[in-house]
Amino acid sequence: MKKRKVFVFIFIGLALGLFIIQPLAISLHMYDMQGDNGEWWKSLLASYQQEFRVWDLDQAIIKLLFGLLGIALSLMFMVRQRIFQLTGRKDKLEEIRELIAAGENQQVEFKSTLRWDLRQFKPNKALEDVIAKTIAGFMNTQGGHLIIGIDDEGSILGLEQDYGTLKKPGKDGFEQYIMQLVSLKLGTHFCTLVKVSFHQFEEKDICYVRVHKSQKPVYLNLGDRSHFFIRTGNGTRELDMPEALEYMETYLN
Template sequence: MNAKAIVGSFIVSLAANLNAKRSLALTVSSAQSLEFPSADEKVHGDNWQRTLKSDSTFDFIAADLPLGMGRERATIGTSNVMAPKNWLLIAQALRHLAPGGTCIALVEPPAFGLAEGPAFVAALKAEGYRLSGVFNTPPNLLSSTSIRPVLVAVVRDKKEGLFVAELEDEAQARSVAHSFSKGKTADSLNEGIELADGGFKGFESLKAKLQLERLETQYKQYQTYTLGELAEDIITVRSGEKMEHRDNAIYVPMLGTSHVTNDLSELTIKHHNVFQVVLSSNAKSEYVSAFFTSDLGLLILRSLTTGAWIQKLNKSTLQQASVALPELPEQEEIVLSHQRMNALAGAIGKFKKELALNPRNASAIRSQVDGMLEQINGLSEAERIMNMAREGESATLEFKESFSLDVRKGKCEKYIEISSLKTIAAFLNTDGGTLLVGVADSGEVKGVGDEISKYYKSNDRFMLHFKNRLKTSIGEQFYPFVHQRLVDVSGATVLTVVCDPSPTPCYLDGNAFYVRTNPATDKLEGPRLVEYVQNHFASRNK
């Protein structure tokens, strides 16, 4: 994946979709992250303002500015603000933006979410400019640093709302550019979502929020609290001091990669770099620490760090951390499961030692391990499905509430089946993907158990019907690339269909050709179909 090409495709497409009559590519110092070869005018260097005529205006400006330039105080209109120098350069470039025009610029994450951001954005707004879009660039755009910069769109209009999306590949980036220019939004970052002005705190924060919303649909009995609501006290110590044990407490690192723990003796970093959070009685420290070591918990903590270069948690942001909290009996059950897993890890260690000392027990040990693996694989697949349901649909993931059943009419309909088959064909024709049947668009895992019991009477008959539909609509030649099975997910039966990329084109019912674009399935016809088949499958079969 060429990150620079993806960003370049987005910028060129955006300028074209906005019908920019006159465009400018502005590069300052050594910045070379943005590509805009079709610009009408190009300016490079620290003295760019002398190069441009003072009365020059453009409908579209792409500003490639160096990051981490330090801060300065400057006047924007009637406002005196302190801001990073590259932000101030954006403000200067906006003087050349025509009414209704758009300026795209690369800035540090989380966009203008740093401490000076609100005052800077307010100063721009007072002068008639608005932050209208934030776009997460692909990883490794800046090869010299792990920082993942973002693109901001500043427009000269008086509308409301903020468009937010991630750029993942060239085709998807062009689609996002089209959606942004036309004001079209969806419910995923792949297509672009709309937030209220001032509602963006960074992509990690937004992803955590979206996952928490989906978590609530999976576990409706769970309540979401902030850590501030659960904390009786948050304690820090000075450099060189040691923390004292407190009952029902967790320990949260301020920075770095150390994990949250509920055991003071497990800390591997100095105590002045840790928050000690003493919890109220309705939250068990073992559960809360386990929550913050999960993928979702880690995402929530990362979303609350501040600083463009050195990411650090502070006390006020830590208090905003969301915790999905079940009732105490369920917390205790989860804690017990973690303890059993730790015991299992210890048992496996003993098995290894026993095998080395007494090879004659190899057969018995293997039998026990095989039994454990069978159970673990089933549990891990269910958890993987729950994680995918929380993350939401994407170019390689699709949800269907049922395979045959129209849930609104309460009866089986052929067009419901065709919807799933279109998705399978699209995955085969694109880059592969997973179809989860029994998961609603909201991420709620409903399962297909009722559909099976009412219309098919058994799992085997349901799976036979599914395979017959694959045979008639997709074709037996694609069987090696389609892997289907039923998985029990917390009592709900989910049909998982994992599709590999096919080396040859797949036509649904022998004539309709579908591809995957973002979390959507599109039909290709005519010249677009011919071009796609020639280019896509030729490169795949090289």
């Protein structure tokens, strides 16, 4: 995949050099030789016409140089983009490391697994509801950070056991499962408030879920009724109907 990306940038750079940089340079030179008289776009059109004529040795060398210039610029852009990505990833790792070190609080929750029961050694649907409850609580309060793959004490457990329970094992399947859970349990329109990413700690994957605050009430659908949850301290609490109405009137308006 990385080699393919490099080849794509090389192709783009070659096209940039031959069909944009070279015609622009030649047209500006022609326009300057004419004493800046006339219309520049005609010089540009003439340079494109020259571009497709039969190449002699001099023209071939010029095209090669402009092609190499375009490739160099394209690869420099690719490297610059990669540096920004690595810097952003490093910053995110440091942020997550600080969240783990600080422990659980009103805006941070740790979960050992998404759906693998560590006691029964099998998938457990009830654990998925706990994840959905936490996400709903964050949305109804101030937003928060859910980290899956570590226990309550901050020890890294990883996601391997969860991966094995999915129809599509791996990060993509895991992310799809979380988004499907949000869609089914909370509502599809709330998926935009959830951002999922994966990071490695101690050579194990963890899932970082950034949950943003909702501007309207979020209900968790369980069985035949809806439930309203908020974050209080380092836990998630359900409010009864009178409490929920009072809370919504005070904090969600």
